[in-house]
Amino acid sequence: MELTVISGKGGTGKTTIAMALSELAKDVVKADCDVDAPNLYLFYKGRDIKKEYFYGGKKAVIDKKFCTDCKECEKVCQFDAIKDGIVNPFKCEGCGACTLVCPQKAVRLKEEKTADVYITQTNKGIISRAQMEVGSEGSGKLITQLRSNARKFSDENILIIIDGSPGIGCPVISSITGSDAVLIVTEPTQSGLEDFVRVMELCRHFGVLTFACINKYDINDKMAGEIGGFCRENDVYVIGKIPYDDTVMKSINELKPIVHYEGSKANQAIRKMWDNIQEYINRINQ
Amino acid sequence: MNIAILSGKGGTGKTTVSTNLSTIIGANYIDCDVEEPNGFIFLNPSQIKREEVQVDYPVVDSNRCTLCGDCAKVCQFHALVRTKKDIMLFEKLCHGCHACEIVCKQGALTFEKREIGIIEEGRYGNLICRRGILNVGEPMAVPVIKKLLKNFPTGINLIDCAPGTSCNVVNSLQYADSAILVTEPSVFGFHDLKMAVQLVRNFHLPFGVIINKYNAEDDRVQKYCEKEDINILGAIPYRREAAEAYSSGKMIVELPEYKEIFEEIAKRLREVFPWN
Numbered sequence: 001m002e003l004t005v006i007s008g009k010g011g012t013g014k015t016t017i018a019m020a021l022s023e024l025a026k027d028v029v030k031a032d033c034d035v036d037a038p039n040l041y042l043f044y045k046g047r048d049i050k051k052e053y054f055y056g057g058k059k060a061v062i063d064k065k066f067c068t069d070c071k072e073c074e075k076v077c078q079f080d081a082i083k084d085g086i087v088n089p090f091k092c093e094g095c096g097a098c099t100l101v102c103p104q105k106a107v108r109l110k111e112e113k114t115a116d117v118y119i120t121q122t123n124k125g126i127i128s129r130a131q132m133e134v135g136s137e138g139s140g141k142l143i144t145q146l147r148s149n150a151r152k153f154s155d156e157n158i159l160i161i162i163d164g165s166p167g168i169g170c171p172v173i174s175s176i177t178g179s180d181a182v183l184i185v186t187e188p189t190q191s192g193l194e195d196f197v198r199v200m201e202l203c204r205h206f207g208v209l210t211f212a213c214i215n216k217y218d219i220n221d222k223m224a225g226e227i228g229g230f231c232r233e234n235d236v237y238v239i240g241k242i243p244y245d246d247t248v249m250k251s252i253n254e255l256k257p258i259v260h261y262e263g264s265k266a267n268q269a270i271r272k273m274w275d276n277i278q279e280y281i282n283r284i285n286q
Numbered sequence: 287m288n289i290a291i292l293s294g295k296g297g298t299g300k301t302t303v304s305t306n307l308s309t310i311i312g313a314n315y316i317d318c319d320v321e322e323p324n325g326f327i328f329l330n331p332s333q334i335k336r337e338e339v340q341v342d343y344p345v346v347d348s349n350r351c352t353l354c355g356d357c358a359k360v361c362q363f364h365a366l367v368r369t370k371k372d373i374m375l376f377e378k379l380c381h382g383c384h385a386c387e388i389v390c391k392q393g394a395l396t397f398e399k400r401e402i403g404i405i406e407e408g409r410y411g412n413l414i415c416r417r418g419i420l421n422v423g424e425p426m427a428v429p430v431i432k433k434l435l436k437n438f439p440t441g442i443n444l445i446d447c448a449p450g451t452s453c454n455v456v457n458s459l460q461y462a463d464s465a466i467l468v469t470e471p472s473v474f475g476f477h478d479l480k481m482a483v484q485l486v487r488n489f490h491l492p493f494g495v496i497i498n499k500y501n502a503e504d505d506r507v508q509k510y511c512e513k514e515d516i517n518i519l520g521a522i523p524y525r526r527e528a529a530e531a532y533s534s535g536k537m538i539v540e541l542p543e544y545k546e547i548f549e550e551i552a553k554r555l556r557e558v559f560p561w562n
């Protein structure tokens with residue numbers, strides 16, 4: 001069983017919730033697919049038991065020894081990545097068209113390391129995670145690799161919780177496709193609603209079972225109502241509503257998952273949501 | 287003068303800073319967070335013009351194609367696959383590079399265009415507001431960002447970038463003369479700030495930091511900036527009124543306290559990145 005937690009955009013409490021759920025689930029493998037801002041492992045003491053390089057793309061390189069500056073490569077490049085025999089690595093998409101037209105065979109594609117991929121053993125189980133090279137693409141391929149690494153450490157009975165990527169692009173598409181269920185965390189703000197609509201459409205587009213959770217629902221009751229109404233119209237079950245709670249900020253700064261704060265309102269709401277999720281999981285497994 | 291607004295991750299207040307600052311300093315606003323463009327909610331520009339963003343994709347002429355499979359072999363993105371009957375295209379994987387066309391000996395490939403998003407441009411008073419919107423289900427944002435940043439309005443432009451330090455951000459940074467990094471004083475915020483700093487340093491851009499959700503008890507960002515010799519452009523405290531204004535799509539500079547804060551930031555900005 002794989003549960004992916006996503007949000008239209010960052011800062012909605014997605015990581016806090018993904019982490020709280022994995023604490024409650026106990027026996028769980030975690031994958032931090034928010035590769036742009038991987039924060040999950042910061043909460044745990046752990047050690048990396050495996051590290052691999054990830055080659056996420058290719059870049060053209062020109063061997064100056066052979067180049068006659070005929071500019072054939074420059075003409076054919078659709079991404080304006082070559083100028084005067086110099087490849088701009090930020091623009092190059094690694095398509096290789098330049099390698100096909102160079103009369104001197106001076107251009108070739110070189111594999112580019114875009115991330116370090118880790119398996120981290122923590123006091124609370126395994127985390128599959130990556131550290132991207134700054135400025136690299138958080139590609140779908142990398143997410144797929146992180147998910148498959150997580151799967152190697154779990155069996156059918158162990159839940160995998162994925163802290164998904166923000167947005168609606170390539171990384172998030174790879175985070176949700178093939179997942180058993182997706183939990184969208186949203187906030188009752190105007191922008192929260194817009195982002196929610198887009199990411200929910202995406203989940204439907206790919207046909208995954210989708211739940212919603214409204215975080216800080218009480219900061220704007222009207223907006224929360226609108227999101228709830230929108231979910232009803234689209235058959236998305238609001239599986240949890242979490243009140244605004246200062247303890248959440250405190251838990252982040254103390255690096256202690258929110259479920260360990262007994263008096264916290266958010267904690268109680270998340271526990272209730274977890275019961276609801278479990279009920280669903282049990283029903284699916286029957 | 288193009289100023290990019292970055293954040294290590296989402297939710298730090300990048301759009302709040304960009305939209306409010308653009309009205310205070312009189313800068314055009316360009317929303318490059320094409321996966322979730324939220325800036326127009328606050329600026330609500332009028333007289334919107336729309337333009338499609340299109341990308342190329344190959345079409346196979348089955349009368350000419352001999353199924354040699356050279357096109358599929360050369361495609362780095364696995365967008366073309368040879369089957370027993372035909373050449374199949376996975377259009378969302380295609381980058382429109384034309385490599386397949388170059389290798390096809392039969393001249394069986396031609397290119398057509400399809401829409402992956404739109405660009406919108408409108409006005410907020412004298413200011414020009416522009417944004418790109420990626421269609422839902424489309425994986426590649428870069429062509430939308432490129433088209434959005436092809437021409438700039440004259441004057442100062444604030445470029446509201448995508449969150450994080452990914453290729454979408456890199457593509458926006460190519461066009462920037464300086465950068466503002468928005469961060470928040472938390473363990474997460476701080477961790478992500480360091481990555482954003484590394485990125486702008488790679489581009490050799492002058493930059494400064496704005497601390498959002500400022501909290502006097504936590505001074506790790508200040509200490510870090512001091513040590514690294516980074517300019518702090520301002521600090522924006524967190525208040526429930528501001529969160530409420532934000533949640534209903536209002537500009538926080540409508541609150542006098544915040545207007546003053548943004549005016550201070552604007553002043554500081556002129557000292558740090560001299561323009562005119």
Ligand code: SF4
Pocket residue numbers: 062066067068069070071072073074085101102103104105106107
């Ligand atoms: S096509 Fe080859 S020889 Fe001509 S400019 Fe490019 S790299 Fe140099």
Ligand code: SF4
Pocket residue numbers: 346350351352353354355356357358373389390391392393394395
């Ligand atoms: S290279 Fe040309 S002829 Fe060969 S399979 Fe592709 S389209 Fe057909």
